[in-house]
Amino acid sequence: MARQEIKLKTADSEKITINLGPVDLGQIDLLVQEGFYSNRTDLIRTAIRNQLNQHAEVVRQTVARKSLVLGMQHYSRADLEAIQAAGERLQIQVLGLASIASDVSVELALATIESIFVLGSLHASAVLKTALAQRIH
Numbered sequence: 001m002a003r004q005e006i007k008l009k010t011a012d013s014e015k016i017t018i019n020l021g022p023v024d025l026g027q028i029d030l031l032v033q034e035g036f037y038s039n040r041t042d043l044i045r046t047a048i049r050n051q052l053n054q055h056a057e058v059v060r061q062t063v064a065r066k067s068l069v070l071g072m073q074h075y076s077r078a079d080l081e082a083i084q085a086a087g088e089r090l091q092i093q094v095l096g097l098a099s100i101a102s103d104v105s106v107e108l109a110l111a112t113i114e115s116i117f118v119l120g121s122l123h124a125s126a127v128l129k130t131a132l133a134q135r136i137h
Contacts, residue, residue: 014121018044063095068119072097077104080112089114099123106131 020028028040037043052059063070073094083090090113092098098118100109102125109128116122116136122129129136 059095066093068093068095068117069098070095072099074099074101075104076101077108080104080108083112084108088112092116092118095119097121097123100125100128104128 028043031037031043032039037046062068073092073096075090075092075098080090092113092115094117097120098116100123106127109132113132113135116132122136124132
């Protein structure tokens, strides 16, 4: 259990790459140099959070309208086995992080997961992602 928790904690953030023009980058460096932000990343994270806060109501409404799970949703082998035993199939819809346990077999995943829609990050083995590729939207 502790090992799984460690893996999930490392998934709390994901690296992205952006391209900025030299003038924008220079202005960021100036604000860092003047002490407004501790580094470039601090400014960029702050700017993103401000934009997300500005559009929070639209996000809230869309999450409700699309019936998305907001945050983190983890599917263990036991979860999927219970779904299979009940004769049900999952439509995974997450805004945030969806993860499928590493001990979930391809056969179990194919038998229980009808579709996957994730805005954010999907953590699953490469084998599972390949097997479920047609179901990931």
